[in-house]
Amino acid sequence: MKDNLDLESAIAALDQYGYDKKTSSDLEQARNKPQMLKYIASLDFNLRRLLILQDAVNELVENEKRLLAQQENIQTYKTKIINLSRQFNISYDEVIQIMRQQESQL
Numbered sequence: 001m002k003d004n005l006d007l008e009s010a011i012a013a014l015d016q017y018g019y020d021k022k023t024s025s026d027l028e029q030a031r032n033k034p035q036m037l038k039y040i041a042s043l044d045f046n047l048r049r050l051l052i053l054q055d056a057v058n059e060l061v062e063n064e065k066r067l068l069a070q071q072e073n074i075q076t077y078k079t080k081i082i083n084l085s086r087q088f089n090i091s092y093d094e095v096i097q098i099m100r101q102q103e104s105q106l
Helices: 002-023 033-043 047-087 092-105
Strands: none
């Protein structure tokens, strides 16, 4: 009987934890602007700290944009190499090798 009560209390605790996570105002649960605003407001930052936070977020956003653009450029470059290999009926590695040879001749 005691095992049954322990199991029931463990399940109840997990249920409560799940409910608390859904209704909490922590950043991990914030998925939209109102939730983010609620979380940031709960930090009770003064203007100076909010400006530092804004600067840090802006820096992170710019870095993410730069990384995304870099990934897109790499994918475009790979696609062009694949298209060249198809056009000249040679392997991807052969195209890379020819490009290296051309680069070393410059």
